[in-house]
Amino acid sequence: MANKITFIGAGNMASAIIGGLIDSGVEPSTLTATAPKESELAAIKQRLGINTDTDNNAAVADADVVVLAVKPQIMRTVCEALRDSVQRQHPLIISIAAGLDADTIDQWLGGQNAMVRCMPNTPSLVGYGASGLYANAKVSDAQRDVATQLMEAVGIVEWVEEEALLDAVTAVSGSAPAYFFLMFEAMEEAAVKLGLPAATARRLAIQTALGAATMAQQSDKDPATLKQNVMSPGGTTERAIQHMEEAQLRTTIADAMQACADRAQAMAKELSGK
Numbered sequence: 001m002a003n004k005i006t007f008i009g010a011g012n013m014a015s016a017i018i019g020g021l022i023d024s025g026v027e028p029s030t031l032t033a034t035a036p037k038e039s040e041l042a043a044i045k046q047r048l049g050i051n052t053d054t055d056n057n058a059a060v061a062d063a064d065v066v067v068l069a070v071k072p073q074i075m076r077t078v079c080e081a082l083r084d085s086v087q088r089q090h091p092l093i094i095s096i097a098a099g100l101d102a103d104t105i106d107q108w109l110g111g112q113n114a115m116v117r118c119m120p121n122t123p124s125l126v127g128y129g130a131s132g133l134y135a136n137a138k139v140s141d142a143q144r145d146v147a148t149q150l151m152e153a154v155g156i157v158e159w160v161e162e163e164a165l166l167d168a169v170t171a172v173s174g175s176a177p178a179y180f181f182l183m184f185e186a187m188e189e190a191a192v193k194l195g196l197p198a199a200t201a202r203r204l205a206i207q208t209a210l211g212a213a214t215m216a217q218q219s220d221k222d223p224a225t226l227k228q229n230v231m232s233p234g235g236t237t238e239r240a241i242q243h244m245e246e247a248q249l250r251t252t253i254a255d256a257m258q259a260c261a262d263r264a265q266a267m268a269k270e271l272s273g274k
């Protein structure tokens, strides 16, 4: 793993990755996170024992890897203010921002940077992250390995060779924890209507999702076969699945994922001015 990693931004996604890294054995003293407010940093410092700084330039001064973990809308301001420090140090830059392309961020940082774009997701916090990664031409094999190691510490890593595919990764994994949380909400509400206490319904729904995901991961059967195995002919599951198919659930999911990828592209256009 790289010697020193600095996270610019200490919000939901940065804390999820940092928490996962520490759980995987990374020494907290090698990690630094920044944010404008000392109050936000005090909480993360106390919880995770990492270094913190309100000064982005000071925090990247001796970093081998800089992870850009601020909202896309403020990325330009943050990068332009970091330009001189980055040009002096030339660390590996990893951006986790949705949409924004590597070339745009590289230009904001003064150009000629080794840039990895990463689309992670929040389950990184519990070691079950799923990240898509793309590297620009400046990234060496050794730096690719560093990025792989960093994100594998918190889950699985899939490299894509075409940058545009990161929008598809955003749709299938970056944003997708929210789809499953929506499913939990809906199942709990429906189970309460069927008479179960909310807490019981929530536990059963979550455990079932965990079981289904684990089975799908471990089985040599595809999801369609595993689904079929639950559906006794003329039984209860068949009725439920028939209802979902008639209600066009697949189309809803496809449309939602297309909207997600479209939004990533639109954000990139809006924010890069291209």
Ligand SMILES: NC(=O)C1=CN([C@@H]2O[C@H](COP(=O)(O)OP(=O)(O)OC[C@H]3O[C@@H](n4cnc5c(N)ncnc54)[C@H](O)[C@@H]3O)[C@@H](O)[C@H]2O)C=CC1
Binding pocket: 008, 009, 010, 011, 012, 013, 014, 034, 035, 036, 037, 040, 056, 069, 070, 071, 072, 074, 078, 096, 097, 098, 119, 120, 121, 122, 174, 175
């Ligand atoms: N939340 C998620 O599930 C995912 C988020 N992302 C990407 O991660 C990035 C961060 O998202 P979240 O963590 O959800 O946002 P967040 O709002 O939780 O965190 C943003 C952080 O940036 C800090 N910040 C604001 N201005 C700053 C500045 N000038 N210098 C340094 N830090 C500054 C904030 O104090 C905060 O700690 C976004 O670009 C988003 O597209 C990517 C994948 C998943």
Ligand SMILES: O=C(O)[C@@H]1CCC=N1
Binding pocket: 098, 170, 174, 175
């Ligand atoms: O909703 C968003 O824009 C970010 C990117 C992927 C997940 N959260």
